[in-house]
Amino acid sequence: MTGGALGFVSLPGSKRGRVESWNPNRGIGMNKYSIAAIAAALLTVLGLGGLYWWQRAPRAGVPPSEPVAAAPAPAAPAPPPTPTIKHPIDASAAASGPAVQATVDPQALWRAGLGELVGQKAMLRFLLVEDFAHRFVATVDNLARAHAAPRLWPVSPVGGRFSVVGDGEVRIVAADNAARYAPLVGFIASVDVRRAAALYVRMYPQLQAAYEELGFPGRYLNDRVVDVIDHLLQTPDPAEPLGIHVTEVKGDVPSAQPWVRYEFADPALQSLSSGQKMLLRVGPAHRKTLMGKLAELRSLVTRAPATR
16 A cells, blocks of 8 residues: 555554654764864864963963862763653563574564464565564554654555545545455454564563664653554544545646545544544444454553543
C-alpha cells in the first residue's frame, strides 16, 4: 500500500520527532568555519593567559601588590532530573532473554523470535525482519503523528489499489475496499498476544536502544508504546460510508496516481493522526478487530486499564 494524505499505507509496513531514516555512522567533517572556531578559542585562551601573566609579573619600579584571593569556582550545574517511568518493563524478564547476548546477531534473534511466534511462512509473507527494531520503534512513534513513513514499516505493503465510488468532487469509499486488508488483519488476529508480549519484553533492551538512537535519549519506549495504544483506542467510529476528495495540486501535469492524494471530506477526520486514519480506512469490522488486539496488548505491557 502506498502513502498519502489519508495515511493510506499498509497497516503496521532522524532525529527527534519525524524519523525518515537513521544513520549511526554519520561523520563530522572539519571545514573552514570549524578551523576558525578552534583558532578563535586558542587565541582567547592565549590572550587570557597573557593578561594573567601581565597582571602578576612585577613591573620595573613598582612593588608587587598583595596577592588577591581567588574567586570560588562556580558550582557545577545540577544534573537533569531522571524522567519518571510510568509503565516499567520487568527488567529481570528482559535481562534473562537472548536479547542481551551481545555475541548473537540481532537480526538472527528477531528472525528466530518472530518465526517462532507466527511461523516461518507467515513471517516471510507479512513481516520485514531486516532492521526490525528500528522499524518497530519508528512506526510506533509515528502512528500518533501526522505521517508514518511507509518505507520504515515492519510489515509488507498490502496489494491492490484503494477503491472509491462516484466521480464528483466528493466521492465515497467503496464498501468492498476492506477486502484488501483481510489477509493482513486476519494474520494480526491470529497472533497470540501473550506470546507477542513475551517476545517484546525479551527483546526490550534492543528496542529501547533503537528508540534512543531514533532521537529520544533518556525517554522510555514502553511509555510511548502505551501512550500510542491509548491514542489509537480513541479513534472515532464515524458513520459509513466515508466521504473523500482529491487534494488539489496546482499545475498542468495530471497526477498519474490521484488515489495517493485522497483526503477525508470531513475536516475533523482529516485532522486525525496517521494511525487513526489507517484504522478508519480498513473499515469498521477490521477496525474493531485491531482495536481489540491493541487493548489486549496494552493490558499485558502495563497494569493500568485502557480508556476507550
